[in-house]
Amino acid sequence: MTVKVLFFAGLREALGTGSESLALPGGIATVGGLRDLLAARGEPWSALATTKNLRVALNQQMVGLDAPLKGGDEVAFFPPVTGG
Amino acid sequence: MTVSVQEADFDAGAEIAALSAGRDDVGAVASFVGLVRADKAARVGADHTAAVQAMTLEHYPGMTEKALQEIVTEARGRWELQGVRVIHRVGRLLPGARIVFVAVASSHRGDAFAACEFIMDYLKTRAPFWKKEETPAGGRWVDARESDDAAAGRWQSGAG
Numbered sequence: 001m002t003v004k005v006l007f008f009a010g011l012r013e014a015l016g017t018g019s020e021s022l023a024l025p026g027g028i029a030t031v032g033g034l035r036d037l038l039a040a041r042g043e044p045w046s047a048l049a050t051t052k053n054l055r056v057a058l059n060q061q062m063v064g065l066d067a068p069l070k071g072g073d074e075v076a077f078f079p080p081v082t083g084g
Numbered sequence: 085m086t087v088s089v090q091e092a093d094f095d096a097g098a099e100i101a102a103l104s105a106g107r108d109d110v111g112a113v114a115s116f117v118g119l120v121r122a123d124k125a126a127r128v129g130a131d132h133t134a135a136v137q138a139m140t141l142e143h144y145p146g147m148t149e150k151a152l153q154e155i156v157t158e159a160r161g162r163w164e165l166q167g168v169r170v171i172h173r174v175g176r177l178l179p180g181a182r183i184v185f186v187a188v189a190s191s192h193r194g195d196a197f198a199a200c201e202f203i204m205d206y207l208k209t210r211a212p213f214w215k216k217e218e219t220p221a222g223g224r225w226v227d228a229r230e231s232d233d234a235a236a237g238r239w240q241s242g243a244g
Binding site: 057 | 143209225228232
């Protein structure tokens with residue numbers, strides 16, 4: 001299955017990209033699994049594992065790392081929000 | 085329109101007036117305006133390299149608007165509100181610029197004050213916006229503050 005992955009703010013800058021479309025290998029069933037897959041690419045992607053209090057949104061709703069994935073999902077990773 | 089995310093500035097007076105225009109049942113409008121501060125130097129001592137020269141606000145188009153709408157919907161469920169307006173600016177802003185506007189109309193001040201503060205507290209911890217400061221020493225992303233989480237958390241204790 002293919003998912004769209006988005007990155008924002010300091011994480012976007014660290015990774016040098018704001019989005020990518022990714023065909024997931026079998027066995028990646030949750031947003032946490034996706035995070036680990038990306039972080040395993042090495043630098044600078046290990047920022048996904050080391051960012052303090054990494055937040056995840058699935059289809060534009062905040063979720064935990066155990067949220068299940070399906071094809072066509074939009075997954076966003078970002079640091080804690082600082083608006084207002 | 086209840087929620088706007090925009091680069092343009094806003095007219096707080098006009099927005100407040102619009103909440104009660106053409107009706108005679110509004111008894112109170114509480115509002116909040118957040119501004120860009122340049123005084124970060126005070127927090128880190130006399131190091132003027134820390135002074136904020138500008139701030140850039142990033143958001144998550146689509147999710148940000150949805151998150152703000154959900155916060156407004158939750159406020160409407162908690163208090164008797166007659167109107168709500170939320171505006172958040174994005175892009176590059178200079179010290180003194182308006183960043184955010186929240187106004188709430190209600191029959192009585194208690195609901196208006198509470199809902200206005202609730203919306204700001206939730207906005208700061210739930211709406212996907214990120215601030216990057218420009219200083220003489222370079223750019224830096226603003227860290228989230230635990231005091232903001234605490235401010236939002238007190239609405240979950242049933243005290244709201």
